[in-house]
Amino acid sequence: MKPSVQRFFTTVWDAFLPNNVVLVQALGLCPILAMGINLQYGVTLSVCTIVTLVLTDLIFALIQKYIAKQLQAPAYVLLASAFLFGAAVLVHVGISAEIYAHLYLFLPLMAVNTLYVYRCVIAPSVTPTLLLRLADSIGTAFGFSLVLCVASALREMAIYGTLWGIPLGYEARFPEASHPFIGFVLLGFMAAALQWVKTLSHRKHSQEEVDV
């Protein structure tokens, strides 16, 4: 594999899990806490986020050098809003009016989420080339989506006893899991689990180096 391609995939993987935007950097929490109660909402919001984040990042990376530094953040948010507006219309007309009715406030709100602001302000400094920036935004968007979908699925199973609306055949229900603070607790445990896996992996690598 070419070094540039390998670096591309390493950047994607790094942003996807080891430096997950939600579990490690604690960004983009609001939509997960508020809307991550149902896998359908989670997947819809994830698809919208992936499309808008990657497109916004890519286009912004191309035009960034023509925009004054003070205007870059507003320009980025404006661009993200435009894409999110398109995504919202797509969800409303093409997917489900009901899901749009539930998500409609959170779709435009995503444009001012810290996740997007972080992408605008920090990402250019850590990923200098266009290809790496694309890799970073893909990894970030998919990492965010992974956490959102897992949290949504777990909370849907707890609240309704279903997954994607399909009954799972058990009676136990925990409707209180729809409270945002339960989402916080869940994210805390997911972050701890990720740290645990990273520690195990680090130990394994260290052991292998010692053996070598």
Next chain:
Amino acid sequence: MLKPSSAPYLRNAQRPAYQSYGVLLCLVPLIVLAYVHYGIRPLLLVLSGMLGAIFTEFVCGLFRHGRPKISDATCIVTGSLIGAMMSPLTPFWVPMIGSAFAIGVAKMPFGGTGRNIFNPAAAGMAFCAVCFPTRLFVYPDPAFTNSLPLWDTSAVVTAASPTAQLNSGGTTSYGWVSLLSGDFPGPIGSIGVLILLACAVYLFMRHSASPLILLPYLLVCTIIAALFPRAASVDTVTSISLELCTGLLLFSGVFLLNDPVTAPRFWLARILYGVLAAIATMLLRHFGRFECSEFFAVMLVNSFSPLLDRSCWRLTAYIKRKSEEVSRT
């Protein structure tokens, strides 16, 4: 030679178990009083809280390092405090879940005994209050209750607690005699006002609680109750007595605020901690959603505890240095 040791940092010869057994001893007369009023049910509620806490501590201990440590009894204290803050009508699974949350979320993930940021019992109660408010704030009327049934409590006559009556702005029918004899609807551990005061004195003598926290807490609560009574029709003395004697105000002041892990160590910080807790408690009583919200206030001030310790220590050191400079010149 200095010996490194882990928190909680207690006086010499005092171990977490010493503190825990003191608190457990204090809870006994409170539960006996609840037994006199409501029968065996309150005792079983406290036991179910303990059971949930012990089980969760055991599982978490196995998961963390394979050596569950229950001998210091801190988890038993957490479970019993949660059980004692429940209504006598609460189903038995509620204190179990509250205790499991307290140990599994508020204590063990932070590193176990001595390392938790928030008081686990307060966190468990906050969880139960948010998730099961209809199960938590329904109290039996002591005038119509001798012994509560164990399982089906639907036929029990219920009554609004004095705190709820104050919240609704109406008059309340509970006088001094009712308040002091525990003859009013309320959580299990809160009906023995005189016992709670005796517990406070006992814990002061054992150095398990600090008057520097409790007294400013009660004083500020008294002042706020006198200046801003919740019901317009209630006179100042009644307002003070109802605010101090009902709900979990006194209970949380004695047991939750004096937790040696989450309370500040420095004397000035302790006083400010009590004052802040009182302000938070009374604000939540006036504007909060729940009739018993003292545990939220405890969690709120828990987060300020390290800051208070640090800033008060620096402030006194600065004042001392300045006064020395002035005396030298």
